Amino acid sequence: MRIRYLLPWLLLLFVAGLAGCRSAVQITAEVVAVPAAGIPERPDDSAWNSAPEHAAKLLLQDLVEPRLMQASTAEVRVRAITSGQEIAFRLEWMDATKNDLPGPAHFMDACAVQIPVVIDANAPDPQMGQQGKPVEIAFWRADWQASVDGRPDSIKEIYPNASIDHYPFEARSLEKGSVEQREMAARYAPARALGNRRAGPREAPVEDMVAEGPGTLAPAASATSKGRGVKTANGWSVVIVRRLPAGFSPGVRTQTAFAVWEGSHNEVGARKMRTGWIPLLMRGQE
Amino acid sequence: MARVYNWQLGRQMSYWYPESRPQRQFAAVFDTNKCIACQTCTLACKTTWTSGVGQEYMLWNNVETKPYGFYPLGWDLKLLDMLEGQKWSEREYEGQKINHYDGSTIFESAPAGERVLGWRPEDQDYSYPNVGEDDCAGQVDGGASFSMEHMAWFFYLARICNHCTYPACLSSCPRGSIYKRPEDGIVLVDQGRCRGYQECVKACPYKKVFFNPMTGTSEKCIACFPKIESGLQPQCFVNCIGKIRLAGWISTPDKARPDNPIDYLVHIRKIALPLFPQFGLEPNVYYIPPVHVPQSFTRQMFGPGVAEAVSAYRNAANDPDLAGLLSLFGSTEMMVPRWKRQGEQVVGMNEGGEILRVPLTEPVHIRPAYDRLYQISRTNCP
Numbered sequence: 001m002r003i004r005y006l007l008p009w010l011l012l013l014f015v016a017g018l019a020g021c022r023s024a025v026q027i028t029a030e031v032v033a034v035p036a037a038g039i040p041e042r043p044d045d046s047a048w049n050s051a052p053e054h055a056a057k058l059l060l061q062d063l064v065e066p067r068l069m070q071a072s073t074a075e076v077r078v079r080a081i082t083s084g085q086e087i088a089f090r091l092e093w094m095d096a097t098k099n100d101l102p103g104p105a106h107f108m109d110a111c112a113v114q115i116p117v118v119i120d121a122n123a124p125d126p127q128m129g130q131q132g133k134p135v136e137i138a139f140w141r142a143d144w145q146a147s148v149d150g151r152p153d154s155i156k157e158i159y160p161n162a163s164i165d166h167y168p169f170e171a172r173s174l175e176k177g178s179v180e181q182r183e184m185a186a187r188y189a190p191a192r193a194l195g196n197r198r199a200g201p202r203e204a205p206v207e208d209m210v211a212e213g214p215g216t217l218a219p220a221a222s223a224t225s226k227g228r229g230v231k232t233a234n235g236w237s238v239v240i241v242r243r244l245p246a247g248f249s250p251g252v253r254t255q256t257a258f259a260v261w262e263g264s265h266n267e268v269g270a271r272k273m274r275t276g277w278i279p280l281l282m283r284g285q286e
Numbered sequence: 287m288a289r290v291y292n293w294q295l296g297r298q299m300s301y302w303y304p305e306s307r308p309q310r311q312f313a314a315v316f317d318t319n320k321c322i323a324c325q326t327c328t329l330a331c332k333t334t335w336t337s338g339v340g341q342e343y344m345l346w347n348n349v350e351t352k353p354y355g356f357y358p359l360g361w362d363l364k365l366l367d368m369l370e371g372q373k374w375s376e377r378e379y380e381g382q383k384i385n386h387y388d389g390s391t392i393f394e395s396a397p398a399g400e401r402v403l404g405w406r407p408e409d410q411d412y413s414y415p416n417v418g419e420d421d422c423a424g425q426v427d428g429g430a431s432f433s434m435e436h437m438a439w440f441f442y443l444a445r446i447c448n449h450c451t452y453p454a455c456l457s458s459c460p461r462g463s464i465y466k467r468p469e470d471g472i473v474l475v476d477q478g479r480c481r482g483y484q485e486c487v488k489a490c491p492y493k494k495v496f497f498n499p500m501t502g503t504s505e506k507c508i509a510c511f512p513k514i515e516s517g518l519q520p521q522c523f524v525n526c527i528g529k530i531r532l533a534g535w536i537s538t539p540d541k542a543r544p545d546n547p548i549d550y551l552v553h554i555r556k557i558a559l560p561l562f563p564q565f566g567l568e569p570n571v572y573y574i575p576p577v578h579v580p581q582s583f584t585r586q587m588f589g590p591g592v593a594e595a596v597s598a599y600r601n602a603a604n605d606p607d608l609a610g611l612l613s614l615f616g617s618t619e620m621m622v623p624r625w626k627r628q629g630e631q632v633v634g635m636n637e638g639g640e641i642l643r644v645p646l647t648e649p650v651h652i653r654p655a656y657d658r659l660y661q662i663s664r665t666n667c668p
Contacts, residue, residue, distance in 0.1 A: 066460060066485060067399035102499040104409045104487065155339055158499055159409075168337050188338025191501035194478040199501040215460050217481070266406075269483035270460050 026052035030279035031089075031256055033080035039088045040081060043230050043237035048090055051079035056258055058273035063127055064214045068271040072262040076111070076275070082282055087244050089113050091258060094235040099263025100142035101158050107268045109142040110261040111229075113240050115280070117210070119247045119254040126257050126277045128211040137209045137217070138225040138242045142263070145205040145229045153201040197223065205229060206240055214270065250284040287393070290452060293539050294563040294589070295387035296377065300394050301566075302401055302457035311471035312449050312509055313536035313548045313570040314523070315558040317615065319577055319599070320530040323349045323442040325416075330525035331446075335508070340500025343412045346507035347522045349444045353583065355419030357445075358411035361493040362562065366586070368403060369395060372564045374590040385590045391566025392454060392491055402454045402489040441576035444530065446522060447494040447507035448561065448569030449473050455506070458489030471570065472509045480504055491565045517621050517636065529616025535623055536570060547611055547625050547634075548572070555608060557595045559588035574599055610646050618642045 031054045040047040055077050060068050076093045091111050099109045116124050117134045124133035147153065155162050169184035186192055191199035197207060197219050206227040208220035229238035248254055255277040261267040289298050290305035331347040348357045356362065366372075369392060377386040395403040424438035449466075453473045456464040463479040464486060466472070475486070475495065480503040486495040487504055495506040510520035518524070519533040534548040542553035551558040551572065558572035575584045577596050584592045602608045610632035614622060620641050622634040627646070634642045656663050 062399065064460070065399060065401050066458070069399045102482075102497075102502060104412065104497045104499070105406045105484070106409070106499075107484075153500070155342060155500060162342065164342060166337075167339060185338070188336075188341065189498075189501050190477040190505070191480065191498070191503040196478050196480070196501070196503065198481055199477075199503060215462060217461065269481065269485065 028052040028054050030054060030253075030281055031056075031078050031080050033082040033087055033280065033282045035250070035283060036081045036083060039083045039086050039241055040090075041088070041226070041228055041239055041241060043090055043092075043228060043239050047081065048079050051081050051090075054078045054278065056275045056278055058258075058260060058275060061127070061259075061270055061272045061274050064270060066270050068267060068273065070265070071273065072265040072267065073260045073273045076258050076260050078258060080280070082244060085244055086241050087248070088239055088241040089256075090237065090239050091260075092232075092235060092237045093260050095262060096234065097262075097264040098142065098231045100146045102143050103158055105266075107263040107266050108261065109236060109263045110140060111236070111238055111240075112137050112139040112259045113242070114257040114259070115242075115245050116255055117246070119245065119252065123255045123277050125213065126255075127274070128214050128217065131212050134210050134212045136220065136242075136245070137211060138227075138240045139207045139209060140205050140227050140229055140238050140240055141207075142229060142231075142236075144200070144202045144207075147200060147202050148205050206242075208242070248280075248282060250282050252282060254280050256280040292391075292452065292566060292568050294560050294568050295391070295566065296379065296384040297386055299391050299452075299566050301452050302393070306466075307451065307538070308466060308468045308471035310469070310535045311451065311537075311570055312514065312533070313552075313572065314446075314531060314533045315548060315551050315572045315574065315615075316444055317530045317574040317612070318441055318443060319574060320528040320615075321349065321442040321444055322528050323351060323420075324527050325349055326525050326527050327444060327522035327531075330521040331507075334510070334521045336505075338500075340498040341496075341505065343409075344496040344498075344505065345415060346494070346496075346505075347444070347446045348415060349442055350416065351419045351421075351440050352443050352579075352587075353423050353440065354421055355416065355443070357415045358407040358493050359414070360411070361407070362491075362587075364405050365392070365403075365491050365565070366562075368405065369564070372586070374564075376590075387564055387566075389564055391564065392489075393452070393457070393566055401485075402458045404454065404458070404488040404491065406484065406488040407493060439576075439579050441579055443573075444522075445492065445494070445561075446520075446571060447473065447509065448492060448567065448571045449507075449509055450570060451568035452566065454489040454491060454565075454567055455486035455495050458485040459483075460485060467511075470509075470511070470514060472511050472514070473506070474508055474511075475504055475506055477501075477503055477505070491562065491567065492569070514621070518619050519621055524616075524619045526616055532615045533621060536572075545624050545626060547614065547622055550607075550611060550625075555598055556591055557598045557608070559591050559595055562587060563589045606646060610644075613644050613646065614642075617644050 032052050034051045055075050057075050058073050073093050076091050079090045081088050114135050114137045124130045129135035174181040204226050206225040208223045208225045210220050211217045225242040227240040257275050259272045259274040261272050287300040288304040290301045292299050327347050336344040372389040375386050392403040422438040422440045463476045482502040484497050495504050497504050523531040523533050536548045539553050542549040558574050560569045575588050575592050581592050610627045624635040626633050630646045632644045
């Protein structure tokens with residue numbers, strides 16, 4: 001009988017406890033980068049607990065063709081930490097499926113961070129910038145993460161039952177790993193032969209790019225960003241680390257935008273969920 | 287969307303970019319009546335271009351058995367189902383009768399948010415090329431035997447990229463990674479710029495762009511452009527056992543030249559027809575339709591000119607010009623931009639002059655069954 005009287009109180013204490021846990025996460029209306037001695041490159045690093053969280057609502061990319069017509073991922077939760085030379089973003093979103101195997105009609109889970117090249121009160125268009133007002137984009141993709149995590153660069157990883165008679169670059173006359181053999185292999189992989197950075201195999205799961213409007217996305221002059229993404233029980237937790245934007249210092253505000261691609265929803269390229277510009281502030285040294 | 291003129295439809299149509307025709311347009315004529323589906327063309331292409339990792343399933347050239355063969359599965363049927371009202375009518379234009387397409391193209395039928403009406407094959411759709419497709423349409427009853435009339439039918443359809451005047455792949459790419467070469471109209475994917483969005487795979491109604499999962503980019507038939515640049519026909523043309531193919535250059539109908547082999551077959555004699563012209567791409571591989579197939583089928587596939595084409599082709603034996611030009615097919619590796627008939631011979635020419643001479647009728651030697659000299663009967667047995 002006594003337990004029946006205690007139940008409402010226990011429930012109240014439980015709810016209060018939950019609220020207490022939640023209040024430990026500081027929620028901010030803008031993305032606030034917290035200074036730290038080092039950059040936490042793992043998404044589950046406890047250092048992320050020190051950074052406030054911004055929950056960014058995601059919108060359909062429905063301005064330029066090809067558009068995304070049906071909404072998928074609702075929001076992305078973002079935290080940021082800076083070392084003074086680099087800035088790291090941790091993006092987390094809900095996703096029930098892991099899409100990291102490429103193929104015809106297979107699309108990859110991915111996310112991106114966008115920042116204007118120049119800090120200016122008059123920001124570029126939030127959709128990939130505009131002519132004369134470029135944006136920098138750091139793009140993470142799940143299949144690149146799998147590749148960096150050790151998945152071999154082989155068709156058998158995608159189609160385990162594939163049976164291949166022969167590749168020309170595996171001819172007996174070519175010594176394995178020799179320059180001649182690699183040249184022969186490149187001849188049958190034109191994108192790799194041309195140095196297309198997307199054509200893998202990749203050493204980092206993040207790609208650096210610049211854009212001046214939709215359709216203008218191009219590789220950045222140098223590729224310095226890195227990152228790490230981990231599939232959690234109900235979504236992705238991805239850290240993207242890039243160099244600090246030029247002129248970004250304590251107390252300075254610039255803009256940032258995020259995009260998320262849900263592979264199982266055939267999202268790729270312009271078909272994505274994205275945010276508008278969100279103010280990005282570096283908190284002063286405490 | 288811009289307004290462009292598509293002569294295969296006899297009308298203007300909507301397209302993503304304004305009309306911009308190349309200085310000359312690569313084109314080809316395939317004679318379906320001569321194809322034996324030996325797949326030598328497929329292998330010639332495969333060994334030349336797509337032996338790499340990630341290219342295993344790619345057939346830039348394929349031969350499928352119609353009506354039940356597809357690569358990828360159902361490539362044509364799926365789009366035909368999606369595209370409504372494919373009606374043609376006959377109209378008068380500048381004193382001439384032309385076929386006018388009254389229906390809607392895949393550009394004009396693009397749903398909201400899309401540039402093109404299309405669909406994207408799954409990887410399973412590429413899994414079984416040529417498996418179980420060599421069945422003829424219709425039931426063959428017990429006790430039936432072959433006679434001169436076909437009781438049931440099938441035919442072989444050899445396919446490459448059509449290097450379309452209005453490519454759907456090119457118009458669908460949000461990055462402009464696909465381009466049409468101004469010097470020869472060949473459509474290529476820039477492998478340095480492509481980011482593998484597969485919009486082109488979805489948009490191409492002929493499904494002749496393939497995604498390479500290992501490089502993350504899309505790849506397609508390049509019309510063997512290094513050979514074209516050297517004045518040679520592509521690999522799938524020169525390796526064809528049945529000599530069904532001829533490569534060349536096509537003019538617009540108003541500039542058609544009788545001494546241009548492709549112009550003569552397409553524009554002047556009208557025996558070679560585009561594949562699914564109603565899609566609206568102005569494809570540049572032209573087919574001499576199979577003569578024995580019900581025209582209710584071939585008319586949907588090759589447009590309203592089928593009856594006229596079949597009739598002219600059936601009469602080729604009495605038509606020395608037509609028979610002569612058809613005998614140029616597969617007779618040389620070189621491109622043959624000009625031709626003429628001189629009596630019983632057909633002459634192929636290029637900018638440098640005559641390149642080959644083919645007799646209209648091959649000499650025939652009959653060896654009697656009984657050899658009088660040796661007083662012995664010959665048999666076919668070894």
